[in-house]
Amino acid sequence: MSQLVRFGVALEKNVLKEFDQLIRRRHYPTRSKAIGDLIRAELVNQQWESDILVTGVIALVYDHHRRDLVNHLVDVQHQFHPRIISSQHVHLDHHHCLEIIVAKGRAREVEELANLLQSVKGVKFGYLVRATTGKQL
Amino acid sequence: MSQLVRFGVALEKNVLKEFDQLIRRRHYPTRSKAIGDLIRAELVNQQWESDILVTGVIALVYDHHRRDLVNHLVDVQHQFHPRIISSQHVHLDHHHCLEIIVAKGRAREVEELANLLQSVKGVKFGYLVRATTGKQL
Amino acid sequence: MSQLVRFGVALEKNVLKEFDQLIRRRHYPTRSKAIGDLIRAELVNQQWESDILVTGVIALVYDHHRRDLVNHLVDVQHQFHPRIISSQHVHLDHHHCLEIIVAKGRAREVEELANLLQSVKGVKFGYLVRATTGKQL
């Protein structure tokens, strides 16, 4: 973990008051944590725009009774094999699965993987979380 | 304008360094302005969730050769007459207009107005900016 | 306006039923208009990623009593003069103005303009609507 530095911020009194109320509702222990989160979220967005090494979390919901679909998803994952770190399978009900795939790679590669998985017939919901390797944060 | 207060923030050294680079690229004069903008954007989101008095900016792109469309948009605006502050019309090319409507009201009212305008046949693009009256910011 | 074509879509019965309810609540006259809007919104996103000619709508809220601020905003707009089509000024209350600037240019230029305006000290809220010239829509 990097060394902490302290710096001063000037803000309108009533804006600060409103912010303090908001972060209390969201259970933040300190202003520094809340402001740090806003800053880090901006930096992670930036990482994805710069196409550098990122971590992506792909969430898919589908009906697992479709065998061809499951095979298709496995095929795509094997094709991206060195990029995929892990995959988790959750049984939502008798029909529906939630599959969560964690991938590490350049931003455009991970987006391409997400497109390939989302577009498989039978996938009802797909979402790519543009996350981070944690480096420089 | 409300009185300025000054407070301290603790952040990891390398996160601060990355943030300083980002805000320089975005032309921010100071960290306080950049952090204040992140905070105010969160507060404005909150205003819309709380359904209080807000300002909305509705942008529409459409083909103005469709007379019925123009009349329909005017009718909707008259229906919401006390909520609509102003409206601006920009000629993008021979066919296309951009119309920008500014409305003030409770969040749900302004969203309903945006839905009514967006859904008019011939409107090719519609967007509601969830802005603010500026109060408490 | 381009010629209309008709094509068939296959969808699960209950998904269609839910969608029909949603678009009725949003006042859509037909499924075709609602589906067309979803499609066009995707295409406009794509236009911004491809950095082609776009229309941007920049909304700013600020306190107009700050003379330096107003001058600064005018300076930036003059600097981008050939890109800016129009600008509208709305008095929200005794203190606050909403200024809406319409710009046409390549996506990266319009984003740079939005950054320059948003970062001016005293601007409390800024938002760039990533809109379209209407071409190919």
Added chain:
Amino acid sequence: MSQLVRFGVALEKNVLKEFDQLIRRRHYPTRSKAIGDLIRAELVNQQWESDILVTGVIALVYDHHRRDLVNHLVDVQHQFHPRIISSQHVHLDHHHCLEIIVAKGRAREVEELANLLQSVKGVKFGYLVRATTGKQL
């Protein structure tokens, strides 16, 4: 799986042409799948606004050397025990972990859980995927 129905959509010829190009780049096998995905994404948004039963995927990145942090995250998860279905832990590098928590509950409960986890000191990145149980999709 629900029965398929077929219906007709009318769209401008050049909009359809652009859309066909976009979905080919995203590897969609058919227009029906691509349009279905746009529709289902809208319905899932709606499910979260209506505060009904949803599935949430919470992704967190943190430094696992902070023992108090790990304990804190476990405590929060136990507190929400009946809502949490599973949790997966990925080692990103020597310092950083990615933890993915799957929760099922009413929208506001899952958002509260996400707030509680995100606000823990030492969490560098947090994101809530507003996903679905798959019902009615």
